[in-house]
Amino acid sequence: MGLTAPHRARWTSWNYFRFVFPSLIGVFLFLCPVKYGSELTIPVGILANELRWAIGEFMATFTTCIFVSGAIFTALFNLRSTQLNGRFPQLHTLFSTNWTWFALRILGGLLALLTFLELGPEWIIGAKTGRTAYIDIAGIIFCILGVASLLLPLLTDFGFLEFVGAIMRGVFQATFNLPGRATVDTLASWVGASSVAVLVTIRQYQAGLHSVREARVIATNFSVVSIPFVVLTAQIAGIGDLGMALYGSMVGIGIVCAIVTPRLPPLSRLTDRYYEPIGRQIHEEAAADTSRLRWAMNQAVSRARTAPGPGQMVKGGLSGTADLFFTMMPVSMTIEFICLVTYHYTPVFQYITLPLVPVLNLLQIPEAAAASPGLVVGLLDQFVPALIAASIDDKVTSFVLAGLSVTQLIFFAETGVLILRSAIPLNTLQLIGIFFLRTVIALPILALVAHLVV
DSSP states (O other), X not given: OOOOHHHHHTOOHHHHHHHHHHHXXXXXXXXXXXXXXXXXXXXXXXXXXXXXXXXXXXXXXXHHHXXXXXXXXXXXXXXXXXXXXXXXXXXXXXXXXXXXXXXXXHHHHHHHHHHHHXXXXXXXXXXXXXXXXXXXXXXXXXXXXXXXXHHTHHHHSSSHHHHHHHHHHHHHHHHHSOOTTHHHHHHHHHTTOHHHHHHHHHHHHHTTSSOHHHHHHHHHHTOOOOXXXXXXXXHHTTOGGGHHHHHHHHHHHHHHHHHHGGGSTTTTSOOOOOOTTTOOOOXXXXXXXXXXXXXXXXXXXXXXXXXOOHHHHHHHHHXXXXXXXXXIHHHHHHHHHHHHHHHHHOSHHHHHTGGGHHHHHHTTOSSHHHHGGGGTGGGTOSSHHHHHHHTOOOHHHHHXXXXXXXXXXXXXXXXXXXXXXXXXXXXXXXXHHHHHHHHHHHHHHHHHHHHHHO
């Protein structure tokens, strides 16, 4: 049905202001690349960095308190749930969990405390393991997710996604069979961080704006790593001069994977049903007698009218931050810790990746035995493949491993746990399957590019 004059007249100047002003702030915070020292980042990244510097030497205390308190509350609300559930239902919902996550949270609290107190063997509390997982990387992620979770409604709840979705619908529908609003998920990661893009996707799915199929495809194929992370990865891997080639490879492989993987199991076996408590809330198709721009504006202003007020936004942001901090992060960092310990102190990854050595030899990738763990360790953590690349002298091999670390996308220490904690119906085996599909697609392309540019 078209927009009649009376229908358009119901929008007031205040309605337009509620769309334009918060959305512009959200776009600036999450999507505008700015220079920060010698790095290209986004304002949310700057705020996260400034917060991290403000916390400074107290970061270890802060992260340890989060992990330990998360473990304590998890124990209380799982072991004494009947007594506490009636008195604190919201906390019970937050901390009640299954036994796998229970064990990881308790272990995370214990290991974080040992690392902070410097009690225990080097393989637990050392700079390569406990300190990296529970203090250094945890501090960075805490600041990024904390700031992003509080400010994300400015980008998602005031009409900007509706506007972009209606404008870009044709392009994304034709190329990826996805709604136009997926553009924003992609931009949020390319100039921001993959975890931010996953948060955007989760929020849109729970708002009835992505179907099950769309949410799964977007979360696993469009939550790419950021531009600054690609540059950082190239530097860590010792190929800083090949940063642009690495970024170009990531974009090309990302497009190929986004076209191919949704057409293969497990992503191909999906329906377009929507989040049941909400139902479908998306309407990107323009009415027959309405221009696409006018329709986009109408959808945006309509969404802005129902956007949360400042109090609701802060309350929702704090609730989401608490969930990320106390329940998701202890699991994520414990997975990272296990990955780091396994790689640095055991030959497990070398043994299980022996069958991959002939594949690397076939692709003429030097130092295949040393590089093979980098093909699979990215499933657990995105940083380790780049660290392996740094220990290898051959630039072809370093380029391939660095490329895998920015194209595999499914790493359980961050995005994987975010997805598993969300309402998006993806399980561990499905995520592992998608990871290996992306690896199979990316590896030969990276090998070809590496031989051309190195």
